Structure formats: structure tokens, C-alpha cells
Amino acid sequence: MKYALVHEWLTPEATGGSELVVQEILQHINADLYALIDFESTNPESYLFKRPIGTTFLQHFPLARKGVQKYLPLLPVAIEQLDLREYDVILSSSHAVAKGVLASPQQLHICYCHTPMRYAWEMTFDYLNSSIAGKGLPGILTRQLLHRLRQWDAVSANRVDYFIANSRHTAQRIWRCYRREAEVIYPPVNIDRFSVQPHKQDFYLTVSRLVSYKKVSLIVQAFNQLGLPLVVIGSGPELPLIRKMAKSNVRVLGWQPSEVVQKYMAEAKAFVYAACEDFGMALVEAQACGTPVIAYGAGGALETVRDIQQHPDLGTGVFFAQQSTAALKEAVETFEASQPAFNPDKVRANAEKFAPKIFKERYLAYLDHCYQEFEARNLG
Known part of the structure; x- marks a missing residue:
């Protein structure tokens, strides 16, 4: 059989979990690779150096390398x-539009969905409130665009024969947006x-x-009040804000190479996370x-972290129930009291x-199952 693997964009700046899934799939399946744009x-x-990759007309658009999302329509x-x-x-491998490729009835299409398009669904109002495109007359046009995008997103879900979700949380969102069942297969994490x-x-x-939706400013606010030492690693549009608000107990390191991140992760007394993630x-x-985790108790965290308060012998972290400084401070205090219990x-x-x-x-077992079922349905 001949396989095609479609992802949204392949750039040196895009190195998240979805790209790691693409890399893992290509290790086990001989597939031709396609994307909206490719600079990898x-x-x-x-x-992917020197690998043939099929792209679209967006490849040649100005500034596409810096983020093809600017051409959202x-x-x-x-x-x-x-x-x-x-x-x-x-x-x-879809977190935006990759699942929308056109296929014939004779072709089997299996989508590994990292998330339904966030800015078109539950993050619509965050997107509108945080962008100048969401205000005034441009805001009306942006709302119309997102409305049309939701329509296309729901319709294009019908082009997929089988959905795979990266968590139960994502599977629930797939059902909410598309009314489609999804098999849950957690993404690969290179723990070695x-x-x-x-x-x-x-x-x-x-x-x-x-x-903004990662809520790092909330973490900094909580540790400003706690006075406990915190290290912040990462880059993005909120970096100047984070640096400005951080008190002397908070070190903001900006972007760091992977070996530095690994060192800090290994040495930290706890890892703090305040966003609601799909995985x-x-x-x-x-x-x-x-390293134990102090995390907002929602989304994929509920599937990857065990709260010490519910699992005293096997706990791996502490949850907080609201995205607020008060709730996070309470969770940190709970962690401090429970720290000896973590193994x-x-x-x-x-x-x-x-x-x-x-x-x-x-993943390979589910692909085989899908193919057998697809063939039986076509022959029947």
C-alpha cells in the first residue's frame, strides 16, 4: 500500500508535540510527507533535511516561514x-486543517487529531479579546471568518474515516465539535x-x-506573593510582560536549548503548569x-498526573481546581507539606x-484494525 502523511506546517519554529508524532510515525511507516508549508x-x-515534501501555494507567500496562520482564511x-x-x-496529523484534504471513497483516511481547531471553537473569545482584529469593524469581519471556519471544520471532519485522539479530553472535544467517536492513543514522549x-x-x-492561554503570568503572580524561588523558561509575545512583573525571587531565562531545559527539569523540586492542555x-x-507536578486539574493533566491527595502511595503531583493565584498558592503549600511523600x-x-x-x-495495531474494517465494508 502507498501512504501519504499530511501535517499542517513544518518549520524550525514548530517543534511541539504534534511534530514529534509526525517524526514517530515516519519511523514506522514509509509515507510521502505533505504540508501547507515546508522549511524543514x-x-x-x-x-527531514533533503526529504521530498509536497506543499501548497502558501509556500511562496511572503513571511510564510514566520507563521502561515497569518493567512488563516x-x-x-x-x-x-x-x-x-x-x-x-x-x-x-491535524491540529488545524490537515484533516481537510480531499480523498476518494476508495482511500482510507485516518486522522490523528491533536485538537479541533482551538481558535475556531472554545478559544474564540480569547482570540477576539486579545487581538486588535477582534475589535471594531475588523472584529465583525473576524467573527464572520471564524463562523465560516467552524462550518468548514465541521464539514471536513466527514472526510475522515477514523479519528484518533491524543487524550480522552481531546476525544470529548472531537465529539462536541464533530459528533465523531475517536480512539484514544497517547502521543509518544521520548522519556529516555x-x-x-x-x-x-x-x-x-x-x-x-x-x-496568554498558557497562564504563565498567573504562575509568576502567585510566586511573587509566595516569595518562593521560581525559574521561567520559554519565549513568546508575553516575555516582556513576564520579565517586567517578575520579582527578585523569579528568574526569567527566556528560550533555552533542550539540554538546559532537561537539566532544570531534573533539578527542580516541582514543575508548575497552569494551562488547560489537550495532552x-x-x-x-x-x-x-x-520531578513532581503542580498542575491545573483539567484537560490532559487529569490523565497524565496522579494527585498525591487521591493517591498517597503513588502520587506524582498536586492539582489546583481554578486558574487563580489563590488556588495555585494553596496547591504549592499542599505540595510543600506533602513533599516527603513523593518518590x-x-x-x-x-x-x-x-x-x-x-x-x-x-498506533500500528489500530491502523491495521481500521484497514481490515475499511476493506470488509467496501467488499461487503
């Missing part, structure tokens, strides 16, 4: 221009990159893109270091449930 095949440091049109008629199986450091240092850590790969990476080896053992070999086994 010309990157000597990329595993054109993304659905662009993804539909990929001609995949020669393939037997289409695999999409991290080693357990049993002797922790006296500081807390957060690693995140510095954008939350950083939470698993911290646990792979034997680094047990924390690491919880992370091992998300190892790449488990993803490989489950």
Missing part, C-alpha cells in the same frame, strides 16, 4: 489543493532523554510558550525526571506509560 527539508539540523483552500489520488491510505535526579534543588520550574507533554517530561522512581514510572514503544504498538 532545507534545514541541515532537521531529521486561505488555509482550508490550500489544504484542499493537495492532490493525493495516488495513495491507498492517507494519514493526517530524561534521567531521574533524586536530589532536588530549592526552586520551582515552569517551561512554556509565553502566550500536556511537558508534564510527562517532568515526571520522567522524577522520584514512582514519579518516573508513571511517565513510562507514555513511552514511544507503547505509541508504536497501539
Whole structure:
């Protein structure tokens, strides 16, 4: 069989969990790769260097490399221009429009969905309130655009034969947006990159893109009030704000290479996270270091972290129920009181449930199941 793998964009700046899923799939399936834009095949440091990758007309648009999202109204049109008629199986890795490729009834399309398009659905009002495009007359046009985008997103879900979700939380959102069932297969986390450091240092850590919905400013506010040492690693539009608001007990390091991030993760007494994530790969990476997690108790965190208050012998973290400084401060105080109960080896053992070999086994088995069922339905 001939496989095509479709992802949204491939650039040196895009190195998140969805890109790691693409990399893992390509290790086990010989697939031709497609994307809206590609600037990785010309990157000597990329595993995709010199690999043939099919792209769309957006590849040649000005400033596309810096973020093709600026051409949001054109993304659905662009993804539909990929001609995949020669393939037997289409695999999409989708967090925006990749699932919208056109396919014939004879082609099997399996989508690994990292999230339904966030800014078109539950983050619509965050997007409108935080952008100048959401105000005044431009705001009316933006609302119309998002309305049309939701319509296209729901319709294009019907082009997928089988959905895979990266968490139960995402599966629920797929059902809410598309009314489609999804198989849950957790993404691969390269836990072998991290080693357990049993002797922790006296500081807390957060690693995140510095954008509003990640709530890093909330974490800084809470630690400003607590007076406890906090290290912030990450870059993004909120970096100047975070640096301005941080008191002397908060060190803002900005972007750091992976080896520095791993060192801080291994040495931190706890990893702090205040966003609601669909999966939350950083939470698993911290646990792979034997580092407990203090996290907002929603989304994928509920599936990757065990609250010490509910699991006294196997706890790997502490949850807080509201995205507020008061709730986070209370969780930190709970962690301080419970710290002796955390066992680094047990924390690491919880992370091992998300190892790449488990993803490989489950993903390939589900692909085989889908193909057998698809063939039987077509023959029947």
C-alpha cells in the first residue's frame, strides 16, 4: 500500500508535540510527507533535511516561514489543493486543517487529531479579546471568518474515516465539535532523554510558550506573593510582560536549548503548569525526571498526573481546581507539606506509560484494525 502523511506546517519554529508524532510515525511507516508549508527539508539540523515534501501555494507567500496562520482564511483552500489520488491510505496529523484534504471513497483516511481547531471553537473569545482584529469593524469581519471556519471544520471532519485522539479530553472535544467517536492513543514522549535526579534543588520550574492561554503570568503572580524561588523558561509575545512583573525571587531565562531545559527539569523540586492542555507533554517530561507536578486539574493533566491527595502511595503531583493565584498558592503549600511523600522512581514510572514503544504498538495495531474494517465494508 502507498501512504501519504499530511501535517499542517513544518518549520524550525514548530517543534511541539504534534511534530514529534509526525517524526514517530515516519519511523514506522514509509509515507510521502505533505504540508501547507515546508522549511524543514532545507534545514541541515532537521531529521527531514533533503526529504521530498509536497506543499501548497502558501509556500511562496511572503513571511510564510514566520507563521502561515497569518493567512488563516486561505488555509482550508490550500489544504484542499493537495492532490493525493495516488495513495491507498492517507494519514493526517491535524491540529488545524490537515484533516481537510480531499480523498476518494476508495482511500482510507485516518486522522490523528491533536485538537479541533482551538481558535475556531472554545478559544474564540480569547482570540477576539486579545487581538486588535477582534475589535471594531475588523472584529465583525473576524467573527464572520471564524463562523465560516467552524462550518468548514465541521464539514471536513466527514472526510475522515477514523479519528484518533491524543487524550480522552481531546476525544470529548472531537465529539462536541464533530459528533465523531475517536480512539484514544497517547502521543509518544521520548522519556529516555530524561534521567531521574533524586536530589532536588530549592526552586520551582515552569517551561512554556509565553502566550496568554498558557497562564504563565498567573504562575509568576502567585510566586511573587509566595516569595518562593521560581525559574521561567520559554519565549513568546508575553516575555516582556513576564520579565517586567517578575520579582527578585523569579528568574526569567527566556528560550533555552533542550539540554538546559532537561537539566532544570531534573533539578527542580516541582514543575508548575497552569494551562488547560489537550495532552500536556511537558508534564510527562517532568515526571520522567522524577520531578513532581503542580498542575491545573483539567484537560490532559487529569490523565497524565496522579494527585498525591487521591493517591498517597503513588502520587506524582498536586492539582489546583481554578486558574487563580489563590488556588495555585494553596496547591504549592499542599505540595510543600506533602513533599516527603513523593518518590522520584514512582514519579518516573508513571511517565513510562507514555513511552514511544507503547505509541508504536497501539498506533500500528489500530491502523491495521481500521484497514481490515475499511476493506470488509467496501467488499461487503
